[in-house]
Amino acid sequence: MRYESPATVKDAVALLAKEKGKAFVLAGGTDLLVKMKAGMLEPDLVVDIKRIKGMRDIRKSASGFSIGAGTPCAALSENAALVKAWPGVVEASSLIGSKQVQGRCTMAGNLCNASPAADSVPALVAAGAKVVIAGPKGKRKLAVEDVPSGVGRTVLKKGEFIESVELPKKDARGGDAYLRFIPRTEMDIAVVSAGVNLTLDAKGVITKARVTLGAVAPTVLLVGDAAKAIIGTKLDDAAKKKLAAACSAACKPIDDKRGTVEFRTEVAGVLARRAAEIAYARAGGK
Amino acid sequence: MSAVLVSTTINGDTVEFACQPDETLLDVLRNRLGLTGAKEGCGTGDCGACSVIIDGRLVCSCLVLGAEMDGKSLETIEGMAEGEKLHPLQRQFIDHAALQCGICTPGFLIAAQALLRKNPDPSEEEIRFGLAGNLCRCTGYDKIVRAVQAAAKEMRGA
DSSP: OOOOOSSSSSHHHHHHHSSSSSSEESSSTTHHHHHHHTOOOOOOOEEETHHHHTTOOEHHHHHHTEETTOOOOOHHHOHHHHHHHHHHHHHHHHTTSSSHHHHTHHHHHHHHTTTTTTHHHHHHHOOOOOOOOEEEEEEEEGGGGGGGEEEEESSOOTEEEEEEEEEEEOTEEEEEEEEEEEESSSOOOSSEEEEEEEEEEETOOEEEEEEESSSSSSSEEEOOHHHHHHSOOOOOOOHHHHHHHHHHOOOOOOOBTOOOOOHHHHHHHHHHHHHHHHHHHHOOOO | OOOEEEEEETEEEEEEEEOTOOOOOOHHIIIISSOOOSOOSSSSSOOOOOEEETTTTEEEEEGGGGGGGGGGGEEOOHHHHHHHHBBBHHHHHHHTTTOOSSSSSHHHHHHHHHHHOOOOOHHHHHHHHTTTTOOOOSSSHHHHHHHHHHHHHHHHHH
């Protein structure tokens, strides 16, 4: 195995594109090194992207936030502006692993690892986040939900890697939230999770909504029917009931040691309802 | 595999080493540099026995490549005491009998140090969440929490 730590995006793309063997991108390494140790992956080349300028920066602009792909999740909760704008995204990212893992793990890595239970992904999709992908043909932007193509698989092509995660500017009357179910209080993998991002009008009526579910299908679900169920309402009980039903209906989960199909289907609705209540309050709704 | 040459700072001293590209920082510390305070428990980032601080961030050294360390600043358990003078956390761990076999202790001390730097007056709950990435199979954790509380109090007063 070779280790390279290029100084530019161009050099990183060239290294990844030219490699004839198996090449992997190293951001936080909290998935890559575990898989290497377990013998699941045997890289010929590892490209550490963290020495590239800007790769560990959180930049705020008029259009929102641009978060370098090497930024550890611990840095997100230390950024007051980001916490204020996207508390759901920050909370979701802060749930990944322990403090030690937080010091290394990244949202871009969480997305590229493509686990159905990735905590940051449903929150990012609810927020309408995009990623900037660098590759041999230049840069392209993709919605976060379009990146994973299956369990452990993404649409990234040879030579491509995620350079940054782009969060839009938060709406003036907007709010987001993320909740997951785990059987303990800390350090576990989501059995079910839900992300909600809402925008209200001056009267507290929901004008825009994005509702997402994690760990109930091979990839993250963006549930359009759940959003429809609450748009035009003040999140009254009838709307919440419809939201929960739409979420449960969208689930395509598996049975495993952490939860049954029935449990996941039921809890998806409950979590989406609770996350919507938090997002509604954060958006200024009463 | 050709070796990677790395120049880094460990506990304030400049250290140069050569390692294999797929060698973890934990293996470099233990097998090449004789710094055996960090322990290998699980090797997969779950137990925290290999905790170190890199550029101010608490991490598991089993999930870092030695090759990544060029130009970084590393703190390990070997740098915690000042000569013979123990750090308040170390002394309080002894006074509270917050260890039995001791394998997890260096990791707990480093994680507790990182926690107290960020939050000098943590609640019991904050300590338990802050140390959730460190596993101890002997103490049942209560004595560790008490020791961290006592050290935090002592450090605030000092």
